[in-house]
Amino acid sequence: MTIRDNLEALATAITELQDRPLAAKPEILDRELSGNKINGGRITNFSSAGIKDTAEDYVLTVANDGLHVDVLHTKVIDNNLTVAGDMTVNGAITAQSLHVDEITSDIRNERTSPLEFQGGYGKGLVWTGVGHTRQFTFQGNPDKLFSSENIDLHKDKAYMIEGMPVISFTKLGDSVRKSQLTSVGTLENLSVEGNLNVDNFLYWHSDTQRLSIGSDDPNGMLALRSFDHEFVIDSTDDQKFKIGTWSTSELHIITDDTPRIRIGETGGITLEDKVIVNGKVGIGVKNFSDVDLAVAGPIKVQGHTIQWADAIPESGNYIRGDIIYNAAPQPNGYAGWICIRSGSPGDWRTFGQIAG
Numbered sequence: 001m002t003i004r005d006n007l008e009a010l011a012t013a014i015t016e017l018q019d020r021p022l023a024a025k026p027e028i029l030d031r032e033l034s035g036n037k038i039n040g041g042r043i044t045n046f047s048s049a050g051i052k053d054t055a056e057d058y059v060l061t062v063a064n065d066g067l068h069v070d071v072l073h074t075k076v077i078d079n080n081l082t083v084a085g086d087m088t089v090n091g092a093i094t095a096q097s098l099h100v101d102e103i104t105s106d107i108r109n110e111r112t113s114p115l116e117f118q119g120g121y122g123k124g125l126v127w128t129g130v131g132h133t134r135q136f137t138f139q140g141n142p143d144k145l146f147s148s149e150n151i152d153l154h155k156d157k158a159y160m161i162e163g164m165p166v167i168s169f170t171k172l173g174d175s176v177r178k179s180q181l182t183s184v185g186t187l188e189n190l191s192v193e194g195n196l197n198v199d200n201f202l203y204w205h206s207d208t209q210r211l212s213i214g215s216d217d218p219n220g221m222l223a224l225r226s227f228d229h230e231f232v233i234d235s236t237d238d239q240k241f242k243i244g245t246w247s248t249s250e251l252h253i254i255t256d257d258t259p260r261i262r263i264g265e266t267g268g269i270t271l272e273d274k275v276i277v278n279g280k281v282g283i284g285v286k287n288f289s290d291v292d293l294a295v296a297g298p299i300k301v302q303g304h305t306i307q308w309a310d311a312i313p314e315s316g317n318y319i320r321g322d323i324i325y326n327a328a329p330q331p332n333g334y335a336g337w338i339c340i341r342s343g344s345p346g347d348w349r350t351f352g353q354i355a356g
Contacts, residue, residue, distance in 0.1 A: 332356035
């Protein structure tokens with residue numbers, strides 16, 4: 001067969017195909033197409049009883065290592081969920097229980113219920129990462145809240161117990177009754193109830209109502225003690241006052257650090273320098289008002305004794321020049337007697353005859 005014959009046969013076959021009527025388009029009924037009949041290609045507007053596809057681009061990829069999706073919108077995950085990588089939540093997380101090993105947050109935490117720690121002591125707040133570990137935790141023996149750092153209140157706030165301020169910026173609370181303070185600054189309007197001890201030197205004895213310096217066992221309402229000497233001011237049983245030394249020590253009354261009056265251990269009084277008495281003086285007498293000087297017994301002037309008696313003495317030591325005035329003078333008698341020779345009782349002569 002020639003080439004011409006072959007070309008004519010091909011033309012005839014093409015004409016027959018062109019003239020042949022088209023076969024009817026096969027009809028696929030609902031839910032009749034098997035997945036085994038699909039391989040590759042793109043299905044648009046896909047929809048099933050549980051899936052509706054309205055995407056215009058690829059957003060879901062199923063691979064051997066899992067499901068890949070860019071954005072997931074879901075209402076409920078009804079099973080345990082493990083997130084192996086990081087998770088970012090731009091909204092709020094609401095959870096009935098949240099268990100974490102570590103929380104790092106720069107965002108304010110808002111709560112509608114108290115922060116609860118379970119499981120005994122040592123729980124609380126701990127700060128790490130800069131210097132030593134800082135903590136505010138619950139400790140035992142006894143139970144207490146422990147802070148490793150200072151707690152700084154606002155100056156207008158106070159620590160309180162049972163609703164009453166215990167200590168504030170400038171004041172101890174009115175309920176504070178006892179203290180072991182060892183050092184204080186300047187005190188104003190100090191009121192002390194009960195005993196007072198200042199450096200084991202100044203004492204107030206509340207039970208006996210006595211104040212003492214240098215003595216914790218005073219012998220007067222006011223007492224000053226130095227070693228074995230004690231000066232006291234006290235009241236007497238007859239509602240008077242006494243002042244002086246409780247011990248057998250001489251008492252000096254001084255001016256310019258110089259003794260002016262000395263009271264001896266047994267009661268002798270020595271007046272130093274000049275003595276001026278503006279008033280009447282009585283020695284050995286109880287009542288007098290008509291003389292400036294009243295003496296109950298003999299007096300001594302420049303070493304000589306002057307006294308009054310009914311007669312010359314029969315005993316006693318006298319010196320020449322001593323005078324005894326006659327206590328019972330009579331007309332034609334004598335004013336008294338004078339000693340002319342010292343002795344016991346000495347030699348006496350009358351003097352000063354009285355006219356008859």
